[in-house]
Amino acid sequence: MSDEERSGRCTVITLGTCGGPKLRVDRTGVSTAIVVDDAVYIVDLGYGASRQLIAAGYDFSQVRGIFVTHLHSDHISDLANVLLYGWYQGLSxxxxxxxxxxPGSRGALAPAHAFAQEPAIVNPEDPTPGFAESYRYLLQAHSTDINDRIRDNLRPHPDEVLTARNIEIPFQVGFDPDTNNAPEMEPFEIYADEHVRVFATLVEHSPMSPAFAFRFETASGSVVVSGDTGPCANLERLAAGVDVLVHEVIDEQWAERNYADKPEAERQAMMLHHLSAHTSIEEVGKIAQRASVGTLVLNHFVPGHLVPGRWHEAGLHFDGTLIVAQDLDRIDVDAGRSARV
Ligand SMILES: [Zn+2]
Structure with missing residues (x-):
């Protein structure tokens, strides 16, 4: 692309919008692309993200950065496909x-309050690997294939096409995965190139920790992707005045119905988890309103099967533009900015 063609135009594409480890045919796993000119940045890798990138008209030769909010499987399960298919479709x-x-490792397992005795776990010698370590395990798991293709298909070593690093949390914020998982903090820069500056903050998704939200600053506007979070001050600070806020959402009425048959203590515990680690339809509109967001884009729908009408109730609390996203929606960030003014 020549300098004349380089406009700084920024577009958000909802590659996948389903929340939780559920396979659906109408929504793929959660993943969001932020495209600046021809450079692609991806937040989260729910199942099908790689295929959705191709469906959106891009390939891996255009990908400049991949940002994972937290290590729940519905945000990272397509990492294997980025490696194994992206290798053949542009990465090299x-x-x-x-x-x-x-995110790096949380350091130790979260307390298992619900159990009389510790349940059996996997990989006990390293039960909470961080992102970079998880990626190394993935390379190990696929080493028969990878080594075969290096030698038989003359593929470059994976380290030449992808590099995985853990986000370092500023020491002074006092982060603790169990007792202080989203301390109030200023967003901190984690990545920059000629198209974007990317900032992170800790959000509330206990017991999964650390969990991040990201803000992208581009020449034509700003985008925040919440990842999974309950309402928290850090998210609102990160999203203040942003042109496009892509935010997760859960239907609290669905959660109530889902756990109605459970014993009362279990029902209350599950509701508390859902509504502290996720954001309800009512809350997400209020958050966007308080943060003076231009366009609110809902994604990571829990549950994934509800008709869009229910989700539109978020607009009762928000004066800006509300988009209840489907997979592969495109949102122009310039338009997102103008939506609020
Ligand atoms: Zn999660």
């Missing part, structure tokens, strides 16, 4: 390895 055309950033 990149001049340098594509940067991938995600």
């Amino acid at each position: 055309e990149s001049a340098k390895p594509v940067t991938m950033l995600g």
Whole structure:
């Protein structure tokens, strides 16, 4: 692309919009692309994200950065496909390895309050690997294939096309995965190139921790992707005045119905979890309103099967433009900015 063609135009594409580890045919796993000119940045890799990138008209030669909010499977399960298919579909055309950033280890398992005795776990010698370590495990798991293709198909070593790093949380914020998982903090920069500056903040998704939200600053506007979070001050600070806020949402009425048959203590515990670790339809509109967001884009729908009408109730609390996203929606960030003024 020549300098004349380089406009800084920024578009958000909802590659996948389904929340939770459920396979659906009408929504793929959660993933969002932020495209600046021809450079693609991806937040989260729910199942099908790689295929959706191709369906949106891009390939991996255009991917400049991948940002993972947290290590729940519905945000990371397509990482294997980025590696194993992206390798053949553009990644090896990149001049340098594509940067991938995600959370480090929480350090230890979260307390298992619900159990009289500790349940059996997997990988007990390393039960909470961070993003970079999880990626190394993935390389190990696929080493028969990878080594075969290096030697038989002359593929470059994966380290030449992808590099995975953990996001380092500023020491002074006092983060603790169990007792202080989203301390109030200023957003901090984690990535920059000629198209974007990317900032992170800690959000509330206990017991999964750390969990991040990201803000992208581009020449033509700003975008925040919430990841999974309950209402929290850090998210509102990160989203203040943003042109486009892509935010998760849960239907609290569905959650009530879902757990209605459970014993009262279990029902209350599950509701508390859902509404502290996720954001209800009512709350998400209020958050966008308080943060003076231009366009609110709902994604990561829990449950994934509800008709759009229910989700539109978020607009009762929000004066800006509300988009109840489907997979592969495109949102022009310039338009998102003008939506509020
Ligand atoms: Zn999650």
